[in-house]
Every structure is written in structure tokens, then in C-alpha cells.
Amino acid sequence: MQDDPIVVIGAGVIGTMTARALAKRGRRVTVIERLPGPAQLCSRGNAGIMAVGHAKAWAEPAAIPALGQALLGRAPGIRVTRLMDPALWRWGVEFLRHCTTAANKVNTDRERRLSRYSRDMLHAAEAEMGLPAATWHAGALYLFQDAAQFRNYAAKVGAGAEITALSRDDLIAREPGLAAMRDRLAGGLLSRIDSVGDCHLFTGRTAAWAAENGVEFRYDTDVTGFTRANGRITAVQTDAGPIACAGVVLATGVETPDLTRPLGFAPAIYPVKGYSGTWRITDPAGVPKLPFVDETELLAVANYGDRLRVTAIAEFAGRDRSLPADRVKLLDAYVRRSFGAAVDLDHPEFWTGLRPTTPAGPPYxxxxxxxxxxxxxxxxxxxxxxxxxxxxxxxxxxxxGEPPALRDVSSRARWLEAL
Ligand SMILES: Cc1cc2nc3c(=O)[nH]c(=O)nc-3n(C[C@H](O)[C@H](O)[C@H](O)COP(=O)(O)OP(=O)(O)OC[C@H]3O[C@@H](n4cnc5c(N)ncnc54)[C@H](O)[C@@H]3O)c2cc1C
Structure with a gap:
């Protein structure tokens, strides 16, 4: 019925932002989340970089040899630890289909347009919600330790008003906090349109704003299925009983296929595991202010003012959420080498998350x-x-029923009327 709420399943960054966007339009919204609060899974400990100028689909011709190397355990940043997972094989076949230059162009363009629009929406959201500054908009760096890799990359990206190539000296002049990395750097790119912010904090504040503006959040509640009639979902089944609904949004990250399989379709979303470590900053002059991605070692680093976060690794490990010692050691060693004198090395917090990843790159x-x-x-x-x-x-x-501001940004699938 029209009076029933739209049910958004999942209070990660995606479900929370969706609930807010619906509530702004006067819709009654209920968010159902299995965990005790917002942004507790993949949205919790990520790098927080809004890589607007640099958004790109993973599936590209170069991904094929990189995966081959990963299978041999020789690719920095990529691991395959659950090779015999049938879900990985199904996903992998589709991923390989997208590893052409043409498909990469289409998918990267979709991600870039969606990312740019998102940045505009972020500025609007911050102003509208009056949140204390939780994001910084000074850009991000993409660093290279290998000169040939830097040259190729810079030539591919091309310089312009939004992206500038910087020599090692330019980098250090701009970011003295990179000084300890000086000898390893070949050069870098500055993307001026990127931002950084703590995704967990921002999602929590948005959830609080949404709750004050009428959105109901039901935490500790597990969605177990759906009631349907005449081509509609009429109720969402939960472990606390059914909830009648006017509509449903699946914002369930890596768990989406589990929920939809009984409805007769399964989005090709595979969990790609990543890791992060967070250190308290003790000497702000000894760490870079801008976030950066180390394109050679495949790590991302973000400075949140009081904390330094480092993330790494794309690992195909199924739903495994363990924190193996060698992954933690990799993050720890990078921080010791690069910023060891500027952070509290004794009390890091380590975390792992599963990126909900489609074969093409853009979301469904x-x-x-x-x-x-x-x-x-x-x-x-x-x-x-x-x-x-x-x-x-x-x-x-x-x-x-409004005309969408963007079209052709979603991954395609037979079961989906894609935006
Ligand atoms: C190491 C790492 C670094 C990253 N760095 C960046 C970055 O720098 N920039 C960037 O843009 N992105 C980054 N990401 C990616 C980003 O974190 C994810 O894309 C994003 O968090 C996904 O959000 P989500 O809301 O879809 O999923 P989640 O945050 O996982 O939320 C899904 C929610 O659905 C709930 N749920 C699922 N099933 C049910 C059910 N049946 N009933 C009730 N609730 C349910 C779950 O409990 C969960 O809370 C990174 C990810 C990782 C792992």
C-alpha cells in the first residue's frame, strides 16, 4: 500500500545514502540492518578516498596477465586464495569478457560520470545536512615508484586542468610529508577533483540526520525473505516478523545474491577482500596531507587529521573475514618504512572488508x-x-518517477532495467 514504507535493506554507505535520498522526497522509509549500527561492514574501515578523477574499471586487457601473475603468487596487491570457489569461476568468466579495451572504456566512463555526479551531490549533502566537516576536497595523489610505469600512465591519462603530472621534487615540495619516501618515488599525478573523508563517520552522521528526519532504522534485524503477489513485493520477512512495504531497495553489498536467489535471479557480485590499518598521527608534519594511491605497491593512504589509514590488497577469498598475520605485516611494514617517525606504531587497528564487486565494475x-x-x-x-x-x-x-540526472551508468544484466 502507498502508506507502507519503502524498505531499504542494508545500512552500509549505500543503503544509508539511499534512505536519505528517498526521505528528502517525502517518502516514508524504513532501513533494516542485521548489525547493531550503520556502516559496520565494508563501509567501516575503507580508505575513504573519493577517486573521482581517477575512477576506473578493474576489467581491462592488462588485468588478464595480472591475474595470471596473481595465481602464481607474483602480483603485488592481488591474491587468489579460494581458487576452487564456483562463484569465483562464474564471476571470473564474466570479468574476462569485460577485459577488452572497448568494454573498459564504456565501464570506466560509467564509473567516472557516476563519481563526478556523486561529488556534486556530496557538496550539496554537506551543506544541506550542516554536518561538521568530515571530508576534504584538495585532491589526491597517484604515486609511482617505477619511472617507466609513471611515463606510460601519465601519457595514458594526459595532463589537463584536473590532472597534473609531478616530478619527484615537485611531489616533495608540495607534500613534505612524503620526504621519507623520496628515494622510492619516480613521480606522481595530482587529481584535483578527488576528495577524502571518513566513510564510517559520514555514514553514521547521515543516518543520525535521516533518523531525525523521519527515517526509521531497525538494527539487529535480519531480512530472511520476501512475500510477493502480482509481480510486487508486498512484505519483507525478517527474524522479528514481516514488514509490509510499498517498495524495496536492495543495498546489501556482497550478500545481495543470497537474498535474491529465491526470487529467481542472482546479481554477479563477488566479495573482493581488502585490508586496512589505522595509526594515530603523532607528528602531522611527517605525513602527507593529501591522500594518495601508491600505484606500484598498490596501497592507498589517507590522512584524517588525527589518524593515518593505509589500505591494500584485492584478494579473492570468498566470504572469509579473517585477518592473516602476513597481510597485517604488509601494512605495518609500509607504514614503518614511510611514516614510522610520525605515527604511534604501538597501537594500530587492523580491519578487513569485502568489496561488493561486479565483473564489469559499475554497480547494479x-x-x-x-x-x-x-x-x-x-x-x-x-x-x-x-x-x-x-x-x-x-x-x-x-x-x-523523476527523469534521472544520469543515464547509462549501471552494469547491465538480463534481470535488470538498468539506469
Ligand atoms: C580495503 C578497502 C578499501 C576501500 N577504499 C575505498 C575508497 O578509498 N574509496 C571508495 O570509494 N571505496 C572504497 N572501498 C569500497 C567501499 O568500502 C565499498 O564499496 C562500500 O563500503 C560498499 O558499501 P555497501 O553499503 O554496498 O556495503 P556494506 O557496507 O557491506 O553494507 C551492506 C549492509 O547490508 C547489510 N545486510 C546484508 N544482508 C542483510 C540482510 N539479509 N538483512 C539485513 N541486513 C543485511 C549488512 O549487514 C551491511 O551492513 C574500499 C573497500 C575496502 C575493502
């Missing part, structure tokens, strides 16, 4: 064809924070 965004009122916003991979506000906004526009 739109309405599920066989149901009039079932929508999906899931599968944002390594760019969930970057794309969150834009994806939420255009989904809410489509649900409200």
Missing part, C-alpha cells in the same frame, strides 16, 4: 524487471564511497 542500479517495486543499488566494488551519493540520488529520482 535500477529496477529488477520481474517486480514492479523491487530496486537494487549494490556492487560498487572499490568505489562505493566515491559513488554512493550519486547512485542513491539517481535511484531515488527513478523511484519517484
Amino acid at each position: 542500479l535500477g529496477r529488477v524487471r520481474r517486480f514492479e517495486n523491487l530496486w537494487i543499488n549494490a556492487g560498487h566494488g572499490q568505489l562505493g564511497w566515491t559513488m554512493s551519493l550519486g547512485a542513491a540520488e539517481i535511484l531515488a529520482q527513478a523511484m519517484a
